[in-house]
Amino acid sequence: MDIQIPEIGKSFARPDAAAKVTGAEKYAVDYYGDHLLWAGVRRAEVAHGRIRNLDTSAAARLPGVMAVLTGRDVPGANRQGIVHKDQPVLATDKVRYSGDAVALVLAENRETLKQAIDLIEVDIETLPGVFTVDEALKPDAPVLHEEHPGGNVLLKAEIKAGKGESALKDCHILIEETFDVPMQAHAFLETENGIAWQEADGRVVLIASTQAPFRDKWEISHALGLGMDRMRVISPYLGGAFGGKDGATVQCFLVLAALHAGGRPVKMWWNREENFAAGYKRHAAHMRYRLGANSDGTLQALHCRLYYNTGAYAHLGGEVMALGMEHAGGPYRIPHTLIEGWCVYTNNPIAGAMRGFGVAQVSFAIEQMMDLLAAKLNINPLALRKKNALRRGDQNTSGVTMTQSTGIGDCLAALAENPLWLKRNDWKQAAGPFKKRGVGVSAVFNAMGYGRGLPDSAIAKIELTEGGRIRVYNGVTDMGQGNATAFVQIAGQILCQENTRIELVQPDTDRTLPSGSSSAGRTTYTYGNALIKASESLRRKIIGRAALMLLADTLDHLELLPGRVRDLQSGREIPLEMIGSMMAAEDRICISQFLMPVVRDKLDTGKGFIIGFPHLIFSYAAHLACIEVDELTGAVEVKNYAAATEAGRVLNPQTFTQQVQGAIAQGIGYALYEEIKMEQGRLLTPDFTTYHIPGAMDVPEISSQIVETWEPSGPYGMKGVGEVGSNGPLPAIANALADACGIRLTCSPLKQERVLEALSQSRREGGS
Amino acid sequence: MNIRFTLNGKAMDLDAAADRRVVDLLREDLGLTGAKEGCGAGECGTCSILVDGEHRLSCLMIAAQLSGRDVVTIEGLSEKDRLHPLQESFIRHGAVQCGFCTPGMIIGAAALLKRNPQPSREEIREGLAGNLCRCTGYQKIVDAVEAALLPEEKL
Ligand code: FES
Ligand code: FES
Numbered sequence: 001m002d003i004q005i006p007e008i009g010k011s012f013a014r015p016d017a018a019a020k021v022t023g024a025e026k027y028a029v030d031y032y033g034d035h036l037l038w039a040g041v042r043r044a045e046v047a048h049g050r051i052r053n054l055d056t057s058a059a060a061r062l063p064g065v066m067a068v069l070t071g072r073d074v075p076g077a078n079r080q081g082i083v084h085k086d087q088p089v090l091a092t093d094k095v096r097y098s099g100d101a102v103a104l105v106l107a108e109n110r111e112t113l114k115q116a117i118d119l120i121e122v123d124i125e126t127l128p129g130v131f132t133v134d135e136a137l138k139p140d141a142p143v144l145h146e147e148h149p150g151g152n153v154l155l156k157a158e159i160k161a162g163k164g165e166s167a168l169k170d171c172h173i174l175i176e177e178t179f180d181v182p183m184q185a186h187a188f189l190e191t192e193n194g195i196a197w198q199e200a201d202g203r204v205v206l207i208a209s210t211q212a213p214f215r216d217k218w219e220i221s222h223a224l225g226l227g228m229d230r231m232r233v234i235s236p237y238l239g240g241a242f243g244g245k246d247g248a249t250v251q252c253f254l255v256l257a258a259l260h261a262g263g264r265p266v267k268m269w270w271n272r273e274e275n276f277a278a279g280y281k282r283h284a285a286h287m288r289y290r291l292g293a294n295s296d297g298t299l300q301a302l303h304c305r306l307y308y309n310t311g312a313y314a315h316l317g318g319e320v321m322a323l324g325m326e327h328a329g330g331p332y333r334i335p336h337t338l339i340e341g342w343c344v345y346t347n348n349p350i351a352g353a354m355r356g357f358g359v360a361q362v363s364f365a366i367e368q369m370m371d372l373l374a375a376k377l378n379i380n381p382l383a384l385r386k387k388n389a390l391r392r393g394d395q396n397t398s399g400v401t402m403t404q405s406t407g408i409g410d411c412l413a414a415l416a417e418n419p420l421w422l423k424r425n426d427w428k429q430a431a432g433p434f435k436k437r438g439v440g441v442s443a444v445f446n447a448m449g450y451g452r453g454l455p456d457s458a459i460a461k462i463e464l465t466e467g468g469r470i471r472v473y474n475g476v477t478d479m480g481q482g483n484a485t486a487f488v489q490i491a492g493q494i495l496c497q498e499n500t501r502i503e504l505v506q507p508d509t510d511r512t513l514p515s516g517s518s519s520a521g522r523t524t525y526t527y528g529n530a531l532i533k534a535s536e537s538l539r540r541k542i543i544g545r546a547a548l549m550l551l552a553d554t555l556d557h558l559e560l561l562p563g564r565v566r567d568l569q570s571g572r573e574i575p576l577e578m579i580g581s582m583m584a585a586e587d588r589i590c591i592s593q594f595l596m597p598v599v600r601d602k603l604d605t606g607k608g609f610i611i612g613f614p615h616l617i618f619s620y621a622a623h624l625a626c627i628e629v630d631e632l633t634g635a636v637e638v639k640n641y642a643a644a645t646e647a648g649r650v651l652n653p654q655t656f657t658q659q660v661q662g663a664i665a666q667g668i669g670y671a672l673y674e675e676i677k678m679e680q681g682r683l684l685t686p687d688f689t690t691y692h693i694p695g696a697m698d699v700p701e702i703s704s705q706i707v708e709t710w711e712p713s714g715p716y717g718m719k720g721v722g723e724v725g726s727n728g729p730l731p732a733i734a735n736a737l738a739d740a741c742g743i744r745l746t747c748s749p750l751k752q753e754r755v756l757e758a759l760s761q762s763r764r765e766g767g768s
Numbered sequence: 769m770n771i772r773f774t775l776n777g778k779a780m781d782l783d784a785a786a787d788r789r790v791v792d793l794l795r796e797d798l799g800l801t802g803a804k805e806g807c808g809a810g811e812c813g814t815c816s817i818l819v820d821g822e823h824r825l826s827c828l829m830i831a832a833q834l835s836g837r838d839v840v841t842i843e844g845l846s847e848k849d850r851l852h853p854l855q856e857s858f859i860r861h862g863a864v865q866c867g868f869c870t871p872g873m874i875i876g877a878a879a880l881l882k883r884n885p886q887p888s889r890e891e892i893r894e895g896l897a898g899n900l901c902r903c904t905g906y907q908k909i910v911d912a913v914e915a916a917l918l919p920e921e922k923l
Binding site for chain 2: 011013014016017018020021022023024025026027029030032186187188189190191237238239240241242271272479480481482654655657658661662663664665666687688689693695696697699701702
């Protein structure tokens, strides 16, 4: 590793990379332990039904089986869930999707575990299921949660601004369209897993691949009736997550298993099929749009009806929909809006957080609406967006005043100067035989943080160790986005120390402090702000204590330098090692909390939301896709891609670009082929052959342009950049497809068969 | 059965079930957790190792197939404290995010450079097509491999 004093704003190689390239980094999945037991669950494999009988006796008798547990063995509420506690750890009466767990097995090895799981007999009386929103909303539809007052509607909410939908009738131009997007899988490469054991004093230690170790503790405590002081959750670096490890996966199973393992470590590791079948998903959605504008293209009114298919349990479904609704009108000024949302239970896998949290869906809709409008008015689509782009001081489509950095206009301006845009006509004309080329754009945004109703807080802790090193106690999981890197940069910058002197402790509920989940583009922002304050106090403290040893009667001439404090007047120096060894343990630590600011407008709307509405701070991006369509096969290839992204100031251009490129690659998969397919609740895409994610050949070279603004509330002016890039590719590619061949697909993914069908239909229509 | 092979330059002589998957043998029995298991079905490349210098998927191999072979895992790619040039390059060029694909990707890239010491960017993409990465979008991985292009004798 290069030795350097990290600086804010300069590319800085990730401190975690060295251990990752040699294979030395230990992810949760790399822990085994002596006398290891393996845990696994028997899943219902029925989408909707009532458990008549559960016979675990044959499994329990199998040699090598340590325990078989059912819902009756769960000591607490046997309910998990972040906002609504509606999901059993182990189902006792009803099953609501095929992945519901009914029994938990502990065995000596994986082979025995598998045999035992197969030996469990579950007799389930099948109930009719509901799989689409339409089915679930029928008046006589089978109900998943009888006790839920809304029936199959988990949450119904609306956002209204100005005159609402009534303004549509005064618009010169009205565009109407309906859009559908499928379920998407996170497909992180490290599947859900963890290891847990009970210590001699009865406390349970859990090492899990999780985005929210502190919240896990609360969830486990509620579900299992175990005091929060009776457990410790550790979250090492994650092998990807993207929202899919934000909430209970293996946690409750493992802690329950540990309570029955006699102190032996228990490991649970979902295989890829289990990940596809029982892991969280991005919501499928059905979206009806009506957009009204003046004849000069000024947006006037919007009415949306959004239906989010949330699967069998609430999880974060309502909050995902809330964010989708908040972004349904795009990063534009539309004075009159009515945005209605229904978040609907179905007998599908649970939908939850995924990068672009509810926003990727509506971006597909609004950004095609913008192109439809542009085509109708015969205006250049980039110019139409620019004309309506939000500026600071405007009200957004929820009626929130944009008081913070609002850089969508700058992103669009940057894209307008991109050679891919300027030379698009030449490029399109150079298409070969049976190929059509098109260029499409999209303008997207994504809110940062939890929104109102839930404190978006982090507590940073930093220490001068006894040995004179700097140790940052990171309380928010690093799932690969590089927040830990930013923390080393911040500490290094403020304390003027070399990277080799700075250590990181990854989230551990015994050692680090509650700092919220690794999500919502908040990770570096919230913890970073807290860490700035903690690092500054530590700097003052180190200088103050050095004064005692340097016999300085004022602090004015003392400076903290790499490895030492120097009296600039006398030239005398004292090494950090000596200061650290002199200070008492509690004196060597500084702690600081930061709370994200919230919207101050008093809004008379969005009352249906429980938490997470509205948001104050957004990041922005403008995307451009250059695609080539094979007219004979319908295959779409993304040939070039450009993104201009605004997320305040950039702390580290390298990690910033990583986020942009990675999000775009996922977005290209979402646009062209990624789709979880189910048939009557049965998964048809259990592996990477049936669920294709982009490989190195499927992603073009991506040009990522940084558009800087200043976010006054951010650490060094930054905002989160992790999410926004996910929202652009699908609409940009859909718009490029329309540009290439004149076909507009409103149902994604834009897969080969669908494109081919649309091409032949347009030929038929053109010919008739 | 008794299996003898070379692992990261060391002679190994061990007893293992002939049909034990190599990925389990490495990770569970030998504590070499650098090779990951992302799919268990030959579809993701995270379990990549070099067998007689060639890129192999350890989730699809059984212990018996190691007999007499020269096996290198990510742990054996660096020499003492000196990282392999690909490892250096991955760090420098930001090719690592969550890092879960990284060991397999580097192994895949090492095998590629052995076959084709001067690959173009397109050839790098083709050569790594079997190694999935969900975080990076591949561009920085291609940058890293391109920058690590090595004189043949070093590989
Ligand atoms: S684990 Fe071997 S290829 Fe995926
Ligand atoms: S860096 Fe996460 S999968 Fe490649």
